Amino acid sequence: MAESEQADALFHALADPTRRDILAVVLQEAHSVSDLARRYPISFAAVHKHVGALERAGLVTKTRHGREQRVRGDDATLRTAHRLLDDLEVLWRGRMDRIEQLLADPAEEAPHCP
């Protein structure tokens, strides 16, 4: 999947509150689709569809256990969070460096109107 399609799938998957809730549940512990269906006032088919959307976004994986499929949250999401925080750290460190330069600039010594 192209990176932009992957991003689209991720945004789409996370845009729905039920899907975010399902993700939170299966990040804690693996559940079968029927287990999940019992938690929500929607049909088995609807839950199945939500799980499919999360799977396409790479947020959950399905594994077969006998007759049922178990869904679990992919730790890759947490890896994604780590990667994003690393990128954001670079951004904020840059901002702090620029503030330091600004504070050292004698032209800015005079207080401006707040």
Added chain:
Amino acid sequence: MISVVKDAEARTLTITARFDAPIDRVWQVWSDPRQLERWWGPPMYPATVTEHDLAPGGTVAYAMTGPEGERHGGWWRVSAADPPHKLEFESGVADADGNPSPDTPTAVIRVALSEPAGGGTQMEITVAWASDEGMEWMLATGTDAGMTAAVGQIDELLGLPARA
């Protein structure tokens, strides 16, 4: 002197910096829109602040313009302010005209300034995102550009050829 603490599960980033300047002077980098413009956006994406009210309930609106003329808008909604010690606001993205984009993820930013023993000013900034989506969004709407620029600057400092 900068320290950074990242919590991936809570999706927060806490950055603490100590500056060799009095607290009132450091507060100005937030309270003076002209000074804010000098550090919020990366050098290649200078910010223009069009609205700036740091009182609780107030709004800050800005736009960053990239080297190809592309504009990335952003806004803050101030939830708490106690000059020169505390500022809290929600930060989100806007369209090219500066109108807040509805239904896009936001971050909550808390700024705390203090005067540590030994002089100077300590600034602690905590940025909290509700979701990875929020972080992706922030990086995709203008600030990714910031990183490219920051990397470019490092290369420049080291005398390396510009990256493609």
